[in-house]
Amino acid sequence: xxxxxxxxxxxxxxxxxxxxxxxxxSADQPIVLPEGPAPTFAAPADIPPAAAVPSMPGNPGLVDDxxxxxxxxxxxxxxxxxxxxxxxxxxxAEQMPTCxxxxxxxxxxxxxxxxxxxxGGSSVxxxxxxxxxxxxxxxxxxxxxxxxxxDGGAIxxxxxxxxxxxxxxxxxxxxxxxxxDGNGDGVADPQNLDDAAFATANYLxxxxxxxVTETGxxxxxxxxxxxxxYIATVARAGTLYAERxxxx
Numbered sequence: 001x002x003x004x005x006x007x008x009x010x011x012x013x014x015x016x017x018x019x020x021x022x023x024x025x026s027a028d029q030p031i032v033l034p035e036g037p038a039p040t041f042a043a044p045a046d047i048p049p050a051a052a053v054p055s056m057p058g059n060p061g062l063v064d065d066x067x068x069x070x071x072x073x074x075x076x077x078x079x080x081x082x083x084x085x086x087x088x089x090x091x092x093a094e095q096m097p098t099c100x101x102x103x104x105x106x107x108x109x110x111x112x113x114x115x116x117x118x119x120g121g122s123s124v125x126x127x128x129x130x131x132x133x134x135x136x137x138x139x140x141x142x143x144x145x146x147x148x149x150x151d152g153g154a155i156x157x158x159x160x161x162x163x164x165x166x167x168x169x170x171x172x173x174x175x176x177x178x179x180x181d182g183n184g185d186g187v188a189d190p191q192n193l194d195d196a197a198f199a200t201a202n203y204l205x206x207x208x209x210x211x212v213t214e215t216g217x218x219x220x221x222x223x224x225x226x227x228x229x230y231i232a233t234v235a236r237a238g239t240l241y242a243e244r245x246x247x248x
Contacts, residue, residue, distance in 0.1 A: 024064045031111075032237040033078055041217040044102035044240025045245050058184030059087030060128060060194050072243045077107055077242070080124045081116040081167075084193040086248040088182060092201040099205035100212035101220075104245070106197055108238035109221075110167060113228060117167035117193055124167070128183055136164030147171060155190065166190035167180070168200050178203050200224070 048071070054061030060083040069085070070078040077156030085106040092101050110116050114134055117124040122134055138161040139147040146161070151172035153159035162171045170178070170190050179188040189195050207223035210216030221231050 008216070023233045031231065031237070031240060033240065038232035039239045040223075041214040042102075042105050042108055042235050044100055044212055044214070045104040045238075045242035048090060048103060050090060056183075058194060059182045059198055062090045066206075070244040070248060074248055075241045076116075077111075077241070078116055078124060080126065080128065081193055082107065083108060083111060084128055084182070084197040086122075086199040086216045088196065088197040091182075091198065091206060096205050096209075098217075099209055100241075101201055101205055102211070102238075104203070104209060104238045104241040105217070105221075105234070106201060107241050108223065108236075109200060110193070110197065110206045111168040111237045112233045114167040119167075124193050127185070128187065129192045130167050131191075133191045134169075135168055136169060138163055142148045147173075151176070166196050167193050168196035170196065170199065174203075175199070185202065230234055 028084045048067050049064040051064050052231055055065055055241050060080075063086040068079050068082055071077070071086075072082045075082070077085075082103070087101040088106055089103040091103055092099060099221045103182075104232055107116070109167055114122075114130075117130040117134070119134055120132075122132055124130055135156060135158075137144065138158055139145055140161045148161060149159050155172040155175060156163040158166050162173070163173065164171050166189075168190075178199040179190070180199050180202060181195055183192065183194035187195075188199075204211065204220040204224065208216045208220035211220050214224070218231070221234050225231070
């Protein structure tokens with residue numbers, strides 16, 4: 001499966017140059033990451049309670065409403081984005097309990113990639129779709145990795161070069177490999193955070209299969225983006241989210 005992993009890792013590197021630094025320094029940044037040495041990994045946060053009765057179809061409906069409200073306030077993650085991350089983590093835990101992927105790691109990736117779908121003034125709608133859609137710069141080799149067009153512009157709107165797309169910044173090749181419908185609407189859309197978060201969960205667990213340990217977590221995130229600063233950002237954000245959630 002190395003051929004499937006490489007496009008996503010390459011796209012993540014390119015998106016980090018465009019989006020991750022913007023997310024960290026944005027004037028409306030919802031959290032301030034602690035300074036000093038980064039934690040070596042983001043240990044799994046407590047598992048969210050499942051909803052007694054799902055409040056919506058698909059993964060986002062799996063999570064208890066009160067937990068979402070309380071945790072969103074504590075972490076300053078938008079409620080709709082938090083539903084996507086926690087729902088994907090709960091679904092993945094049922095499918096592959098040995099992976100140990102937690103919502104706080106998915107949220108940290110979403111923070112690093114697009115500030116939870118808010119990059120450039122975008123926002124996540126009630127259906128989980130980001131509007132306006134998020135598109136990275138053309139991957140033309142000018143300060144980034146050169147990736148010729150692979151989708152005829154059908155996914156990223158660029159028929160000359162590929163671009164990273166959506167709140168989790170997949171490139172078209174990677175999305176074609178990992179696309180999945182996370183909210184049960186019958187469509188797999190990289191601009192929909194439910195779908196993109198679930199695809200990310202599947203990818204991370206495929207890369208490592210063990211996100212509970214430091215070694216396994218590092219391997220998974222490095223597979224998504226091998227940049228050391230990116231990994232440190234995800235570790236800081238994931239750790240902070242877990243701490244704030246525990247404090248309530």
